[in-house]
Amino acid sequence: MFTTSGVPLPAAGPEDPVSEVMNGTARRWYRPGPAGTPGPAWNRSCGEQLLDFGRPEKMVIGALLAVIAAVTVVGNSLVVIAVSAVKKLRQPSNYLLVSLAVADLSVAAAVMPFVIVTDLTGGEWLFGEVFCNIFIGMDVMCCTASILTLCVISVDRYLGITRPLTYPVRQSGQLMAKMILGVWLVSASITLPPFCGWAKNVHTAGVCLISQDFGYTIYSTAVAFYIPMLVMLVMYYKIFKAARKSGAKHRFTDFARHECLETVASEALRMRGLKPQGVAEECVTLSRLLSRERRNISIFKREQKAATTLGVIVGVFTVCWLPFFILSTARPFICGVECSCVPIWLERTLLWLGYANSLMNPFIYAFFNRDLRSTYRDLLRCRYRNINRRLSAVGVHEALRV
Template structure:
C-alpha cells in the first residue's frame, strides 16, 4: 500500500509543472500521514493483496480467551482419553462395534493434542502465524486429516447403528473385529487423501510469514468439503431418518396392536409363556430402536450445529474472496473454527450419556474404583 502511494505521489510530482522543490517535503509529510492513518494496512504488496487482519486483544481479553481455550483443550483430551482407556482395558467394552468409538476418540484426541494448542497460540497473538512456512503445511495436513477422520467415523457409526437395528440377526455375525479394523483403516486412509493435493502441487496453501490458510483453489475446496463434510452429513441424515422411521413404525405397532393382540392370543393360545417371551423380545427391539434413534439424533444435531457454519463459510470463501486470500473477518473465521473443534469435546460425553457401560467405566476410572 505504501509503495502504491509513493508511486502516485511521484507521478503527480512529475506531471505538475507548478511543483517546486519547496513543495516536496510537505507532500512527503502528507504521504506519511496518510499511511500512518491506516496502521492495519500491510507494508508489502503481497500482504495487502491478501488482506489478512490482526486482532488486537487487551490483557483481560487475552486472559479470558486463553483460559477458555485451555479448558476446552484439556476437557477434550480428558474426555477422549477416558473413551480410549475404557474400551481398551475393560473387557466388557471390547466389542467390534466399539472399535469405531475408539477411532473417533483417537481422531478427537489428535485434534486436541496436535491442532488446538497451535490454534490457541495463534489466536492469543491476534491471528498471526508464527510457526513458519514449513510447519504450516504440516499443521494444515494434520488439522484436515484429524477433523475429516472424526467426521467420517461419525458417518460410519451411523451406518453401523442402522445395520445393527434393521438386521439384528445377520449383521452382528458379519461384524467381526477384522472387518471393523479394515473399516477404521479405510476411514483414516480416505481422510489422509484429502491432505495430499496441497502437498503435491495441485492446490497450494496460502502460506507466508504471517498467514497460514488452507488452499483456496475452487476445485480443491469443492472436493475437500464434499468428501470431508457434505457426503458424510448426507449419509448421517439418511441413516437417522431410516432409524427414526423404523422406530416410529415399531412404536405404532406396539401401541396399536400390543395389548389387544396380547389379550386375544392369551385367550386362544395354550402356551402363554411362549407368547410372553415373544412379546418381551418385541418390546426389547422397540426400546433398542428408540434408543438408537435418540442417540443418533443428538449426534447428528450436535455435529451439524458445530461444523455446518464452518463448512458453509469454507465453501463460499473462494467464490467470494478469490483463491489467494480470505476477505472474511478474522474473528468470524476463528469463532466458527473453534465451534467445529468443540464437537471433539462433545462426542465422548454424548456416547457416555447413552451407554451405561461407558458411563459406569468413566465413573470407576475417575473415582479410582475397582472395575471389571
C-alpha cells in the same frame, strides 16, 4: 480446521504493511510497489484485520480455550482407556468409538495448542512456513477422520438395527479394522494434495491458510463434510422410520396381548370345570405370547435408543460444523484464491465451534451408554480394580430386573 490467518507486523519499505488502529482493531494493508513493479498478489489485494486483545482479554480467552482443549483430551482419553480395559466394552462396534476418540484426541493435542497461540496473537501465524503445511495437514487429517468416523458409526448402527440377525454375525474385528483403515485413507486423500502440488497452501509472512483453489475446496469440503452429513441424515431418517414402524407394531401387539389375557381369564372363570390338560395348554399359549412380546419390546427399545442417540449425534455434529464449512466453501468464490477477506473473529469463532464437536462426542456416547458412564465414573475415582467384575454384576442385575 483449514485456516489460520493473519498479517505481518509493520516495517519500513514501499511494499511493507501500513497499520492503523480503528475501533480497537488493528487493520493492516500493503502499499503498492513502484510504478511498473507490481507487488505480491496477496499483499496487494488483502487487507486483513488483526484482533487487538488487551492483557485481561488474553488471559480470559486463553484460559477458556485451554479448558476446552484439556477437557477434550480427558474425555477422549477416557473412551480409549475404557474400551481397552473393560472386557464388556471390547466389542467390534466400539472399535469405531476408539477411532473417533483417537481422532478427537489428536485434534486436541496436536492442533488446538497452535490455534490457541495464534488466537492470542490476534490471528497472526508465528510458526513459520514449513510448519504451516504440517499444521494444516494434521488439522485436516484429524478433523476429517473424526467426521468420517461419525458417518461410519451411523451406518453401523443402521445395519445393526435393520439386520439384527445377519449383521452381528458378520460384524467382526477384522471388518471394523477395514472400515477404520478406510476412514483414515480417505482423510489422507484430502490431506496429501497440497503436498503433491495440486493445490498449494497459502503461507506468507504471518499467514497460514489452506489452499483456496476452487476445485480443491469443493473436493475437500464435499468429502470431509457434505457427503458424510448427507449419509448421516439418511441413516437417521431410516432408523427413525424403522423405530416408528416398530412402535406402531408394538402398540398393536400390546393391545392384542391384553385382549388375549382378558379372553383367557374370562374363559377360565366361565369354565371352572376345565380339565388340567386344557389349563396347561392355555398357560403354554399365554407364555409363548408373553415371551414374543418381551422380545418385541426389547427390539422396540433398542430401535428407539438408536434413533435418539443418532439424532443427538447428527444434531450436535450439524450445529458444530455446518457454519464453518459453509464459510470455507464460499470463501474462495468471494475472496479469491490468494486471500481471506473474512473477518478473523468470525473465522475463529466458527473454527472453535467445529472443534467443540470433538469435545462433546465422548460425553454424548457416555450419556446413552450405561457401561461407558459406569467406567468413566470408576476411572475418574481411580477405582481401577475389579471394573470388569462390577460391570458384569450390574449387567446380571439389569437382566434379572427385566
